[in-house]
Amino acid sequence: MRMFFTSLIAVMLGGMPVFAQTAAGTQLTGNVQVSRSAVLPAIFPAPVSMTLGKGSILLGKSVVLVVAPGADTAATALVRAALTAAGVETITTGKQLPPVPDKTYIVIGNDDAAVVRSALSKSDAVADSHAEGYTLASVTMGNGALITLAGHDANGLYYAAQTFRQLAQRSSIPALLIQDHPAMSVRGTIEGFYGAPWSMTDREKHLHFLATVKANTYVYTPKDDPYARDRWREPYPAATLKELSTLVAIARQNHINFVYAISPGPTMCFSDPADLKALEAKFSALRTIGVQSFYVALDDIEYKKWNCALDSTTFGPSGAEAAGIAQAKLLNAVQANLSAADPTAPPLIMVPTEYYDAKESPYKAALRKYLDPKVVVQWTGTDVVPPAISVPDAKAATKAFGRKTLLWDNYPVNDYGQTTGRLLMAPYVKREAGLSSELTGILSNPMNQEAPSRVAVTGVVAFAWNDKGYDAERTWYAAARELAGGDERTTTALLTFFDTQHMAPTFGSQPWQEQAPKLKALLDGVRAAIAYGDEVTRRQAIAHLVQQADQFAGVPDIIRSGVVDTSFAQQARPWLDAMQLWGRALQLTAAGLDAADKGSPAAARHFAHAKQLAAAAAAIQSIKDATRFEGAIKIADGVLDEFVAAAPTLIALE
Structure with missing residues (x-):
């Protein structure tokens, strides 16, 4: 349902990592990319403070890693792994910074280490002094660049490394300053x-x-x-x-x-x-x-x-x-x-x-x-x-x-x-x-x-x-x-699936989160177009539903093949199976509406088949012994099932 989430994706991509930059306005100096179009990256959890500088840094094939004495070994290992995943082939170990870097230097350590203090000073950065806090500064300098990961303590340094892992997934790392620490301990x-x-x-x-x-x-x-x-x-x-x-x-x-x-x-x-x-x-x-x-x-x-x-x-x-x-x-x-x-x-x-x-x-x-x-x-x-x-x-x-x-x-x-x-x-x-x-x-x-x-x-x-x-x-x-491992097609499919599992119940009768709000908006729009629209509007809405139903039905297969950890698809198996059947029921419902709108007798056959598939979908059970309360799988219940059931009544057949 790619169009189903068009507005959401449009909003999200404004703050999501960008994986390619245009060459316009870009100058390469050594392995440093100076760009006028560097964008603020998306880091999760959201840092307390993140400010863009000028230009961005291409990690390239080699970097120099300066590890301060006493630096957390897990944080250091994480940085090395992130560099390797980013395509860096040679990681040279250094002990100190040159007066002016001629290549990309990465300094990692606690903020009380001399080499870390020096790196922060060169970056015009002040260390975050909160418990579990960290500072991450990246700057371009002449023909080189300096990236500093400074932890206030061992946990803070590890979190700096986790932030660097997210930054290293981009094609380039923008010059920026992050000062961050948790609100809750x-x-x-x-x-x-x-x-x-x-x-x-x-x-x-x-x-x-x-x-x-x-x-x-x-x-x-x-x-x-x-x-x-x-x-x-x-x-x-x-x-x-x-x-x-x-x-x-x-x-x-x-x-x-x-x-x-x-x-x-x-x-x-x-x-x-x-x-x-x-x-x-x-x-x-x-x-x-x-x-x-x-x-x-x-x-x-x-x-x-x-x-x-x-x-x-x-x-x-x-x-x-x-x-x-x-x-x-x-x-x-x-x-x-x-x-x-x-x-x-x-x-x-x-x-x-x-x-x-x-x-x-x-x-x-x-x-x-x-x-x-x-x-x-x-x-x-x-x-x-x-x-x-x-x-x-x-x-x-x-x-x-x-x-x-x-x-x-x-x-x-x-x-x-x-x-x-x-x-x-x-x-x-x-x-x-x-x-x-x-x-x-x-x-x-x-x-x-x-x-x-x-x-x-x-x-x-x-x-x-x-x-x-x-x-x-x-x-x-x-x-x-x-x-989804960064794959946009799988991400969109997952968001569609999440929407079918949006309801959050309480111990009472009123849920604290509603079911399938985005799917409901789509289906309500189709109902409104049929009820109030002219012939053109009605046919456009039905054609759009046909397209969306096809994409909805394809979501389970995209998820099964696209999620990074296969345990997600395994543990969600009956929900994906049920969604696939509901997707086919929605496809037939859309076909039935299209046929009914055109006066075709095929509409009744499509609606009857949709009803059969809906019943089969509603009968799928949870995995035995996997949860405390076992029973029929719910997929956008109160939204999708009601639409499939009501669709034959929306357009009278001659």
């Missing part, structure tokens, strides 16, 4: 859904993906891991511990903080020293494989009934306030143990039993009063699946819990009944700019399908990085483009 995902957990391969891919969007946190807490919930007191089998060890190492390489979360609430005896010891033993074993961050989840439990008589003796009759006191006592002991074992470890994270809304309650008051201030509290917003979150909402949560909260955003998770048959792939919206002032961060709870989850997660992390500069539609486009 915690950004990433929490694998906290019910149903089939991700495979270890899924998790490895997800960690690599998170690195590309400058996330820094992954919480391991699949509800169906028995050793993290039902059998939490038991140690992990050696084989599983080894697999987790691999994940921890991959996370570290990608500058992702691997957080291990345990859910002891269903059977925990809060006052039993043996249970506290079992909890600490579990964390101690995970510490041996490199885990440094820990989390105690107390969500989805019965908290007004004790699990043991000892709790009743210790804390009195069960109830919300008593539960808050008991949980605080346990968590404080765990935090003390973690600090004793590793004084540099991040603070303990917890999710409370009352994890949504910010209404005052005896439970929240107990946590606020007794819980160690260092412990981080997660909160899901104004509801389990909130339709929107405002700054006042977050301020209310800060007041209720006595600290700024870490948002657990239940999007795009699809483990509840209202999501049956759905992938949730709309842009991340209705979170108010300015939330960074009241949240410590955002963790997205993704879908059972890892690769399709990346679309929404890209938006979540981009918002957490720069909530005030976040553009939902442009980020949505960037997510599609990344899955």
Whole structure:
């Protein structure tokens, strides 16, 4: 449906990377391209500040790489890989800068290194001094060029390298200055859904993906891991511990903080020293494989009934306030143990039993009063699946819990009944700019399908990085483009597919994002042309629908052959299969309207065949055991199905 997204693409391309520049107004000096038409590149997440300079730089076949002492090895490796992917054949290692570069020099290191300070000075740049911040400066100088990647710390340098990776995908790198840092200190995902957990391969891919969007946190807490919930007191089998060890190492390489979360609430005896010891033993074993961050989840439990008589003796009759006191006592002991074992470890994270809304309650008051201030509290917003979150909402949560909260955003998770048959792939919206002032961060709870989850997660992390500069539609486009490996045809196909999975339900009857808004606009336009237009307008609209239906039907095959990671097509298989059938039904519907408009008796046959295909499409089921709630696949439901059903009534047959 290329024309279906014409307006969107036209808007997007204004800020997207340009992969070819005209020769007009261009002068080559050495390997430096001086151009009057350099354009501002699109970087995701959006940097805090990005300013164009004059000219642009062709990397060419060789560069000199100057690595400052102590520079992060992963960042350096990423820069080397980006250069190789850009066609650079020779990367010469240098130790210092010449007075005037005669070729392209790339300097990488922390901003306190002498060679980095010198490079910044030559570029008339000042280092970003925020935690996890970085500065990237590229300038042309005589017959050469200088590109500086300066990190304020190891994470910042890694993010500079990720930005350089995006810039190096262009045919030339414009002279520019980027000063950037995250608005929120915690950004990433929490694998906290019910149903089939991700495979270890899924998790490895997800960690690599998170690195590309400058996330820094992954919480391991699949509800169906028995050793993290039902059998939490038991140690992990050696084989599983080894697999987790691999994940921890991959996370570290990608500058992702691997957080291990345990859910002891269903059977925990809060006052039993043996249970506290079992909890600490579990964390101690995970510490041996490199885990440094820990989390105690107390969500989805019965908290007004004790699990043991000892709790009743210790804390009195069960109830919300008593539960808050008991949980605080346990968590404080765990935090003390973690600090004793590793004084540099991040603070303990917890999710409370009352994890949504910010209404005052005896439970929240107990946590606020007794819980160690260092412990981080997660909160899901104004509801389990909130339709929107405002700054006042977050301020209310800060007041209720006595600290700024870490948002657990239940999007795009699809483990509840209202999501049956759905992938949730709309842009991340209705979170108010300015939330960074009241949240410590955002963790997205993704879908059972890892690769399709990346679309929404890209938006979540981009918002957490720069909530005030976040553009939902442009980020949505960037997510599609990344899955497509930069191919515009596949990108357009993905955006069409995403539109059929645009609806985002809540626990209520009203979704917080509508279904298929772009397809609906197209089909509503056809209805209007038939109802109100003259003969010419009507026939033009039907002809346009015929063209669009052909392109819609071809989308699944384009995606299957065009996505970079084949796991996307595999995990979305039934949706792509259903879309293909719906596409054929739409083609026949368009043919039926065309025939009816011309008075042809073939219209009835086309409509009948479309009805059969629609029924077959609606009968396709989700992959068995892949999600918690299984059922019929939904494709632009309430939009496409209604149009196909109504089409035979739009033009009367003689």
